[in-house]
Amino acid sequence: xxxxxxxxxxxxxxxxxxxxxxxxxxxxxxxxxxxxxxxxxxxxxxxxxxxxxxxxxxxxxxxxxxxxxxxxxxxxxxxxxxxxxxxxxxxxxxxxxxxxxxxxxxxxxxxxxxxxxxxxxxxxxxxxxxxxxxxxxxxxxxxxxxxxxxxxxxxxxxxxxxxxxxxxxxxxxxxxxxxxxxxxxxxxxxxxxxxxxxxxxxxxxxxxxxxxxxxxxxxxxxxxxxxxxxxxxxxxxxxxxxxxxxxxxxxxxxxxxxxxxxxxxxxxxxxxxxxxxxxxxxxxxxxxxxxxxxxxxxxxxxxxxxxxxxx
Amino acid sequence: xxxxxxxxxxxxxxxxxxxxxxxxxxxxxxxxxxxxxxxxxxxxxxxxxxxxxxxxxxxxxxxxxxxxxxxxxxxxxxxxxxxxxxxxxxxxxxxxxxxxxxxxxxxxxxxxxxxxxxxxxxxxxxxxxxxxxxxxxxxxxxxxxxxxxxxxxxxxxxxxxxxxxxxxxxxxxxxxxxxxxxxxxxxxxxxxxxxxxxxxxxxxxxxxxxxxxxxxxxxxxxxxxxxxxxxxxxxxxxxxxxxxxxxxxxxxxxxxxxxxxxxxxxxxxxxxxxxxxxxxxxxxxxxxxxxxxxxxxxxxxxxxxxxxxxx
Numbered sequence: 114x115x116x117x118x119x120x121x122x123x124x125x126x127x128x129x130x131x132x133x134x135x136x137x138x139x140x141x142x143x144x145x146x147x148x149x150x151x152x153x154x155x156x157x158x159x160x161x162x163x164x165x166x167x168x169x170x171x172x173x174x175x176x177x178x179x180x181x182x183x184x185x186x187x188x189x190x191x192x193x194x195x196x197x198x199x200x201x202x203x204x205x206x207x208x209x210x211x212x213x214x215x216x217x218x219x220x221x222x223x224x225x226x227x228x229x230x231x232x233x234x235x236x237x238x239x240x241x242x243x244x245x246x247x248x249x250x251x252x253x254x255x256x257x258x259x260x261x262x263x264x265x266x267x268x269x270x271x272x273x274x275x276x277x278x279x280x281x282x283x284x285x286x287x288x289x290x291x292x293x294x295x296x297x298x299x300x301x302x303x304x305x306x307x308x309x310x311x312x313x314x315x316x317x318x319x320x321x322x323x324x325x326x327x328x329x330x331x332x333x334x335x336x337x338x339x340x341x342x343x344x345x346x347x348x349x350x351x352x353x354x355x356x357x358x359x360x361x362x363x364x365x366x367x368x369x370x371x372x373x374x375x376x377x378x379x380x381x382x383x384x385x386x387x388x389x390x391x392x393x394x395x396x397x398x399x400x401x402x403x404x405x406x407x408x409x410x411x412x413x414x415x416x417x418x419x420x421x422x423x424x
Numbered sequence: 425x426x427x428x429x430x431x432x433x434x435x436x437x438x439x440x441x442x443x444x445x446x447x448x449x450x451x452x453x454x455x456x457x458x459x460x461x462x463x464x465x466x467x468x469x470x471x472x473x474x475x476x477x478x479x480x481x482x483x484x485x486x487x488x489x490x491x492x493x494x495x496x497x498x499x500x501x502x503x504x505x506x507x508x509x510x511x512x513x514x515x516x517x518x519x520x521x522x523x524x525x526x527x528x529x530x531x532x533x534x535x536x537x538x539x540x541x542x543x544x545x546x547x548x549x550x551x552x553x554x555x556x557x558x559x560x561x562x563x564x565x566x567x568x569x570x571x572x573x574x575x576x577x578x579x580x581x582x583x584x585x586x587x588x589x590x591x592x593x594x595x596x597x598x599x600x601x602x603x604x605x606x607x608x609x610x611x612x613x614x615x616x617x618x619x620x621x622x623x624x625x626x627x628x629x630x631x632x633x634x635x636x637x638x639x640x641x642x643x644x645x646x647x648x649x650x651x652x653x654x655x656x657x658x659x660x661x662x663x664x665x666x667x668x669x670x671x672x673x674x675x676x677x678x679x680x681x682x683x684x685x686x687x688x689x690x691x692x693x694x695x696x697x698x699x700x701x702x703x704x705x706x707x708x709x710x711x712x713x714x715x716x717x718x719x720x721x722x723x724x725x726x727x728x729x730x731x732x733x734x735x
Contacts, residue, residue, distance in 0.1 A: 277593075285585060307666060310621070311621070311622050355618060356614050
């Protein structure tokens with residue numbers, strides 16, 4: 114389906130419920146909210162499914178669009194949701210339409226608008242909103258700027274390309290409030306998060322001349338810093354800031370004492386091979402698993418596997 | 425002068441010496457190196473003045489262009505240098521041409537190409553290289569991408585606008601090596617820097633409900649972390665990551681025991697007013713001064729002034 118066909122399809126329906134993904138990120142929330150706004154401008158009744166996992170930064174974006182209790186949708190749209198299992202918790206309907214950019218999309222929806230060359234789903238929704246309304250409001254541009262920047266680490270991730278930056282330029286021209294978005298999503302963190310980062314960096318461990326970097330986050334550190342799950346954004350990326358590191362392990366102690374492990378690596382080493390040894394999985398350069406041991410013991414077990422996979 | 429006129433002027437001369445600014449940053453090094461490369465492609469002899477302050481990340485960019493000893497220039501070009509006082513240390517000639525984007529440029533050069541609406545000098549040099557050569561090489565695009573991203577905090581500073589992102593998109597289309605530039609200039613830091621950040625964050629002080637954030641960096645912390653001046657990039661920005669902070673002070677103990685102070689603030693408070701009280705200066709939202717006292721005492725003196733300026 115192309116953008117025009119998708120816009121035509123949407124115009125034929127009404128009473129939309131738009132659903133975001135599990136563990137929502139800025140791309141799913143920003144894209145879904147912008148689409149909802151555009152549908153309303155077309156005279157449609159449209160709401161977002163109230164994803165119970167929206168966090169402190171995401172809630173204000175979704176707020177104006179949340180479906181009231183008892184709303185009965187006639188057409189559902191999944192935005193940035195790769196598989197049916199990834200649909201927001203508690204959402205029990207199928208998807209009439211899926212708008213997505215994940216190459217791993219499992220084609221679960223009745224109809225779909227998939228552009229897997231896009232860095233962010235927000236780039237797809239930008240084109241769709243133009244096809245729907247002929248224009249884009251400032252608020253929609255801001256929502257889509259959240260989508261674009263959060264999914265590309267503010268143009269720092271390797272998925273950033275010329276088209277990403279062109280879309281960013283277009284959104285700024287449309288009035289996206291870059292200063293406040295950057296402040297809220299990239300620049301500012303809570304004092305608790307700063308304290309936690311301080312503890313993590315102060316206690317980082319380096320092995321094999323710095324090729325392996327390990328960050329341990331214990332319950333004690335979480336308690337002392339006062340950090341809450343709202344402060345956990347991209348904690349797994351901190352260990353990877355070390356120059357020369359090839360494998361980065363972030364081991365966070367869970368409330369029950371087990372260890373949640375995030376592995377990041379360069380292309381040399383397969384993160385998913387490391388996590389597979391513990392029943393986890395993921396991608397070549399980013400994977401995760403849970404180990405039913407306290408962090409210190411989990412670190413020992415992980416190091417054994419890392420040394421086998423990356424001798 | 426417009427870009428075409430500037431290109432014409434350059435084509436009329438030869439034996440170029442291009443000079444960067446004092447305390448060089450990515451914009452001055454990247455822009456100057458890209459211009460030097462383009463002049464060579466036009467058949468000119470062109471070199472960079474060997475700025476003694478180029479740091480570990482900047483040196484590899486400038487290396488292929490550094491003037492040999494005894495080189496006698498016939499035409500000098502200052503790139504990204506706002507005032508004569510800002511010319512690289514030891515550079516004792518005047519500037520025949522100045523290419524710059526600073527609104528504070530003091531018009532010290534014989535001729536000038538100034539575009540103060542540009543976020544980075546690299547955007548000006550991009551247009552100039554196109555006017556000079558008709559095209560831009562991959563290496564030039566990479567040098568200019570360093571210029572553009574470092575001067576805008578990878579599109580996070582408030583000087584970022586649609587034109588900045590469009591220039592970024594153009595440079596990526598021209599083949600700029602974004603992944604490696606982002607890694608070297610934004611993503612990766614030395615283990616010593618990580619340790620230092622850990623100490624800074626762990627010892628941050630907050631006053632007045634977090635509206636004032638103070639980072640103290642003592643000689644002991646520098647020694648324990650192993651950090652060198654190459655690790656000092658944007659240390660002054662760390663305190664400002666705190667949510668809700670209005671005034672951020674970073675106080676670094678100098679080798680002689682005095683305190684180097686950087687103040688950052690929101691628009692509510694004048695950073696330069698605070699620093700003026702100690703004989704320093706700067707801008708409304710970023711200023712600096714040196715206080716001939718150890719850090720703890722400097723912090724006390726500063727807090728008195730902050731409370732007077734921002735009651």
